[in-house]
Amino acid sequence: MPTPFHSRLQQNLVNWLNAHSEAFEAIQELRCIIPPYSPVPNIVAIAHDRLPDQDGPFHGAPDWLIEIRSPCLVLLHWTQTHPIAFARLGITADRPHWL
Numbered sequence: 001m002p003t004p005f006h007s008r009l010q011q012n013l014v015n016w017l018n019a020h021s022e023a024f025e026a027i028q029e030l031r032c033i034i035p036p037y038s039p040v041p042n043i044v045a046i047a048h049d050r051l052p053d054q055d056g057p058f059h060g061a062p063d064w065l066i067e068i069r070s071p072c073l074v075l076l077h078w079t080q081t082h083p084i085a086f087a088r089l090g091i092t093a094d095r096p097h098w099l
Contacts, residue, residue: 031057041065
């Protein structure tokens, strides 16, 4: 469960990214359908030309994402499983996605 600090940080990052980027739109907690998975990263950034016209989950990997480390996550679990899981979904380390 996110804390108020985590949620406010997430919201502030999305607002800052959207104010400073013309190429991407940052969105928080967007479900991404990447069969057979459907992760919900803290923040995703998707190029404007890839954004769907209709509401619903995003189909495919985002251009990049941010996962905010929470105090409740065990560091070893977080640092080992998140990068591997996202790499399997097509989100690789050549795209910035860790905070």
